[in-house]
Amino acid sequence: MENKKKSTIKDIAAVLGLTPSAVSKALNDHPRISDKTKIAVKEAAIQLDYQPNYLSSALRKGKSNLVGVIIPRVNSHFFSSVVENIEKVLNLNGYNIIMTQSNELYAKECQEIDTLLKIQVDGIIASMANETTDLEYYQKIKSKGTELVLFDRGEEELNVDYVGIDDYKSSHLVIDHLVSQNCKRIAHIAGFKHIRIYKERIRGYKDALEKSGLVVQENWIIESNLRLDDGRRIMQQLLDAPERPDAVYVAGDIAALGALQVLLENNIKIPEEMALIGFSDEPFTSLTQPSISTVNQHSDQIGKLAAEAFLERINNPNKKIINRIILEPELIIRQSSNRNLK
Amino acid sequence: MENKKKSTIKDIAAVLGLTPSAVSKALNDHPRISDKTKIAVKEAAIQLDYQPNYLSSALRKGKSNLVGVIIPRVNSHFFSSVVENIEKVLNLNGYNIIMTQSNELYAKECQEIDTLLKIQVDGIIASMANETTDLEYYQKIKSKGTELVLFDRGEEELNVDYVGIDDYKSSHLVIDHLVSQNCKRIAHIAGFKHIRIYKERIRGYKDALEKSGLVVQENWIIESNLRLDDGRRIMQQLLDAPERPDAVYVAGDIAALGALQVLLENNIKIPEEMALIGFSDEPFTSLTQPSISTVNQHSDQIGKLAAEAFLERINNPNKKIINRIILEPELIIRQSSNRNLK
DNA sequence: TATTTTTGTTCAATCGATTGAACAAATATA
DNA sequence: TATATTTGTTCAATCGATTGAACAAAAATA
Numbered sequence: 001m002e003n004k005k006k007s008t009i010k011d012i013a014a015v016l017g018l019t020p021s022a023v024s025k026a027l028n029d030h031p032r033i034s035d036k037t038k039i040a041v042k043e044a045a046i047q048l049d050y051q052p053n054y055l056s057s058a059l060r061k062g063k064s065n066l067v068g069v070i071i072p073r074v075n076s077h078f079f080s081s082v083v084e085n086i087e088k089v090l091n092l093n094g095y096n097i098i099m100t101q102s103n104e105l106y107a108k109e110c111q112e113i114d115t116l117l118k119i120q121v122d123g124i125i126a127s128m129a130n131e132t133t134d135l136e137y138y139q140k141i142k143s144k145g146t147e148l149v150l151f152d153r154g155e156e157e158l159n160v161d162y163v164g165i166d167d168y169k170s171s172h173l174v175i176d177h178l179v180s181q182n183c184k185r186i187a188h189i190a191g192f193k194h195i196r197i198y199k200e201r202i203r204g205y206k207d208a209l210e211k212s213g214l215v216v217q218e219n220w221i222i223e224s225n226l227r228l229d230d231g232r233r234i235m236q237q238l239l240d241a242p243e244r245p246d247a248v249y250v251a252g253d254i255a256a257l258g259a260l261q262v263l264l265e266n267n268i269k270i271p272e273e274m275a276l277i278g279f280s281d282e283p284f285t286s287l288t289q290p291s292i293s294t295v296n297q298h299s300d301q302i303g304k305l306a307a308e309a310f311l312e313r314i315n316n317p318n319k320k321i322i323n324r325i326i327l328e329p330e331l332i333i334r335q336s337s338n339r340n341l342k
Numbered sequence: 343m344e345n346k347k348k349s350t351i352k353d354i355a356a357v358l359g360l361t362p363s364a365v366s367k368a369l370n371d372h373p374r375i376s377d378k379t380k381i382a383v384k385e386a387a388i389q390l391d392y393q394p395n396y397l398s399s400a401l402r403k404g405k406s407n408l409v410g411v412i413i414p415r416v417n418s419h420f421f422s423s424v425v426e427n428i429e430k431v432l433n434l435n436g437y438n439i440i441m442t443q444s445n446e447l448y449a450k451e452c453q454e455i456d457t458l459l460k461i462q463v464d465g466i467i468a469s470m471a472n473e474t475t476d477l478e479y480y481q482k483i484k485s486k487g488t489e490l491v492l493f494d495r496g497e498e499e500l501n502v503d504y505v506g507i508d509d510y511k512s513s514h515l516v517i518d519h520l521v522s523q524n525c526k527r528i529a530h531i532a533g534f535k536h537i538r539i540y541k542e543r544i545r546g547y548k549d550a551l552e553k554s555g556l557v558v559q560e561n562w563i564i565e566s567n568l569r570l571d572d573g574r575r576i577m578q579q580l581l582d583a584p585e586r587p588d589a590v591y592v593a594g595d596i597a598a599l600g601a602l603q604v605l606l607e608n609n610i611k612i613p614e615e616m617a618l619i620g621f622s623d624e625p626f627t628s629l630t631q632p633s634i635s636t637v638n639q640h641s642d643q644i645g646k647l648a649a650e651a652f653l654e655r656i657n658n659p660n661k662k663i664i665n666r667i668i669l670e671p672e673l674i675i676r677q678s679s680n681r682n683l684k
Numbered sequence: 685t686a687t688t689t690t691t692g693t694t695c696a697a698t699c700g701a702t703t704g705a706a707c708a709a710a711t712a713t714a
Numbered sequence: 715t716a717t718a719t720t721t722g723t724t725c726a727a728t729c730g731a732t733t734g735a736a737c738a739a740a741a742a743t744a
Contacts, residue, residue, distance in 0.1 A: 006486070008700060019724055024701055034722060054460050055406070056700035059397040059729050066461070075417040096457045098440050103426075115438045118396050119408070144348070228629070261629070287570070287603070350730060361694055366731055376692060398730035401699050689742065698732080705725085712719065 007048040015044050067097050068116035070126035072104045077282045078299045085303025093311055106131040113137050123147030123310050147313050151306045161309040163302050163325045167197045170295045170329035171204025174249050174277050179212045181339045183247035183275050187220035189234050191251045201251050231258025247275040253282040256292055276336040290335035298327050349390040357386050409439050410458035412468035416443045419624045420641045427645025435653055448473040455479050465489030465652045475536055489655050493648045503651040505644050505667045509539045512637045512671035513546025516591050516619050521554045523681045525589035525617055529562040531576050533593045543593050573600025589617040595624040598634055618678040632677035640669050
């Protein structure tokens with residue numbers, strides 16, 4: 001049962017009376033090898049169930065054909081969909097991916113980067129953890145000569161290819177819609193300002209309010225980790241405040257779900273008394289009662305484009321231009337903010 | 343900025359006037375190397391920012407120190423928690439893990455196995471996809487001499503180490519509890535019978551009913567993929583039937599959530615008119631209104647034990663005994679089945 | 685002093701595949 | 715026929731680290 005002897009090019013060579021190098025060249029379609037030999041070698045390879053030794057060829061070629069993907073967490077539809085699409089594109093191009101998650105922790109992220117560099121991946125495609133402010137480890141990736149592409153959460157200072165959506169514009173879509181629904185007092189459950197995407201959403205929120213002639217109240221911009229509990233806690237806080245908002249724009253769907261729970265528990269009418277909008281178009285937003293309006297980030301496109309950016313770079317190592325691909329956000333209007341529908 | 347030259351043992355040797363082999367031995371604490379040399383080598387290694395080349399040592403030693411983990415899907419608390427704990431234990435022992443997901447698809451699972459074998463992982467820890475009935479690919483892992491440990495979803499015929507819970511007993515806990523709540527007509531939204539764990543849950547369900555003197559109705563055992571929609575569809579079906587059950591035991595939490603949604607939409611009183619119990623203790627079960635009773639599978643323990651089983655085996659390659667570790671399930675009683683509380 | 689043992693290091697082969705150079709044979713050209 | 719070109723294969727070095735054997739020097743024993 002146990003057939004542990006893996007065959008090598010040496011074995012094939014022995015069978016056919018050739019040298020290992022001839023076999024190697026035949027398998028790699030070297031022009032100087034005759035078609036007759038190539039066919040014979042390839043048949044023998046199948047006969048012997050030959051599998052190339054990845055380690056040795058990677059060592060020799062200085063190329064592993066492995067790409068590391070680092071995401072904050074995996075149980076989010078957005079991130080797992082991005083990874084799925086990265087994988088799809090890279091597999092077609094002979095690469096395999098290694099997926100790791102930082103769990104939003106800087107220390108874990110550093111450890112994952114070290115592991116990936118150790119196994120000598122050809123590149124890393126990453127979205128940064130919430131905690132990450134020190135970019136030293138990302139510099140390290142570049143200084144080792146490993147390709148780096150960031151998506152969604154990425155900082156401009158790193159000067160690497162980036163794929164994401166226009167967060168500033170997303171906020172405009174959200175606020176304009178809420179204003180059209182006649183909302184006047186719009187609060188924002190925000191992500192942390194030190195992360196670029198959340199900073200942009202806050203900036204867009206403020207500018208869009210001013211554009212519509214509404215006043216920006218600083219105490220209605222509340223930063224958090226955007227976990228379920230954060231959404232619950234902050235929504236309760238908003239309800240308890242002397243002046244209640246009549247709409248809440250949450251920078252993440254999970255926190256929006258928490259907010260929704262609190263609203264339901266307090267028998268607040270949605271969207272009449274309070275409109276609610278989330279961010280990311282997680283699948284559950286269409287399943288809740290009422291369903292939650294949200295912003296579609298085009299996770300499939302992001303994954304595809306990030307993978308292509310990596311391929312582009314690995315195939316043109318001395319390319320100097322940095323690509324920043326910014327996709328158009330799309331507002332998905334559901335029950336939680338649509339006063340006309342009800 | 344770009345400091346691409348990675349240093350090797352050769353560089354260290356050159357600096358100290360030694361040979362590469364002396365350096366290698368010094369770094370690996372070979373007994374025949376003097377302490378003086380060891381210290382000098384290790385200092386030079388730090389000075390030169392030396393990182394061992396994983397590929398070359400893996401090639402030479404025939405050992406990658408990489409373990410592949412295959413799970414059906416990653417956006418489930420149970421699986422991601424198992425992976426987290428596998429990683430924790432293995433990292434401490436000098437291994438790194440590569441996590442992949444099958445998305446419950448047999449074809450994807452085969453592809454992932456091929457990838458993992460290609461990068462020559464030292465072992466694979468896996469939970470099988472729902473679709474998988476053909477065990478050929480798992481045989482392949484073993485025949486290549488790669489260690490294999492299964493958890494949760496695993497088949498006995500494969501004859502490999504396994505970690506899971508006692509599914510038969512779980513059903514007894516569930517049914518006994520429902521009976522104690524005075525439920526008489528208990529339906530079972532089941533997983534597919536061809537998968538051992540679901541078969542066991544069904545067997546336990548039947549036996550427990552009989553033990554309590556209740557009649558087993560075959561049309562109240564409905565197999566499915568246990569997705570959210572399956573739960574919704576089947577619950578609706580049960581509500582529309584001439585005789586309604588007064589309790590439903592669902593073999594998965596996601597499907598239980600679907601069932602709960604339908605019950606709420608139909609204004610059925612829970613647990614008075616209908617009690618509901620899920621399986622896996624996914625975090626959301628405690629967040630719903632009402633919260634869902636469920637079975638705790640000890641994901642942390644499973645991950646830890648699976649990793650330890652792998653280590654045990656890799657350290658004793660000629661060990662013949664197969665370990666089957668079966669953990670005790672724990673019933674978590676929440677609002678959806680506790681008639682006394684309300 | 686001669687011989688054995690211990691210690692510290694170097695030598696050389698190895699893991700498996702790749703690749704430019706070298707070489708011989710076959711074919712084409714002058 | 716002599717020379718140039720093309721074709722098919724082998725040779726040998728290489729990627730970087732590891733490891734048993736060999737060797738020389740130092741220390742211990744007879």
